[in-house]
Ligand SMILES: Nc1ncnc2c1ncn2[C@@H]1O[C@H](COP(=O)(O)OP(=O)(O)O)[C@@H](O)[C@H]1O
């Protein structure tokens with residue numbers, strides 16, 4: 214068996230699935246300041262870092278990395294991508310360069326970055342500028358989790374929401390077609406290894422909870438092009454709409470694992486799940502690009518599960534049923 218080294222996952226939050234998947238291939242360390250972040254309990258070791266804006270944040274992670282032979286740092290939220298990028302070689306982070314990290318944290322800058330690479334982005338203006346057409350979406354430049362996003366049918370509604378949302382916003386064409394996400398992975402030279410599109414059947418708070426993996430050549434190529442133009446290093450999720458009038462437009466780029474981690478896990482060929490490829494790259498292996506090679510048509514539908522913590526906030530190991538969730542294949546269907 215290959216040597217086991219450390220993978221440090223930051224801002225793990227609720228992402229029990231991601232931490233568990235890395236645990237199949239490496240010694241996992243979860244860094245999250247919140248003692249109630251459930252995914253810290255999926256890791257082999259959890260640590261409590263200082264706040265991201267604390268000058269000791271990066272030195273703290275460096276000390277953890279040195280102690281546990283960490284060869285990959287993977288942020289699971291948007292919040293520290295830029296500071297990890299700025300720390301450069303000090304940590305083996307799977308993040309893009311600092312300029313791209315900064316630009317993709319601001320959706321208006323992302324819009325111009327995409328256009329500068331000849332990539333499709335819906336018409337977007339700042340408050341005070343005239344939109345090309347209505348309806349529009351008033352959305353925060355630095356939003357996440359679908360927070361404070363408001364459709365506006367006309368100028369009066371637009372002006373109302375621009376004043377109502379208490380943070381910098383932008384005004385974007387309201388895209389009418391179906392929405393998709395493309396989960397892609399790039400190597401440390403910014404080469405796209407795979408790009409796996411899925412439908413967004415239902416989302417809640419920015420997490421996709423139902424969707425189907427599809428082999429749509431146009432979306433695969435869009436994902437690859439965005440990843441390589443931006444020099445993504447590691448995972449990235451590109452969201453796009455297919456509008457009846459203007460065609461594809463990219464509405465969001467997140468240079469981290471997207472809100473439907475299981476989709477590319479199920480779709481990847483054996484040995485080529487994204488966590489496994491990241492661990493292999495961390496080991497120094499070169500991975501051959503295999504863009505478009507994945508299983509498709511399968512649908513995922515997600516649900517909640519939980520941990521019980523005792524009075525000292527230690528996991529009790531108890532569950533509400535004896536052996537965890539029931540085997541779903543036991544269920545039979547009947548039409549009344
Ligand atoms: N231009 C748009 N047209 C239509 N719907 C949009 C548009 N922009 C965003 N949305 C909807 O709002 C959701 C959240 O917007 P998004 O840009 O992905 O921001 P974030 O995920 O960072 O909060 C999207 O998944 C999409 O359903």
Ligand SMILES: [Mg+2]
Pocket residue numbers: 358359419452465
């Ligand atoms: Mg989004």
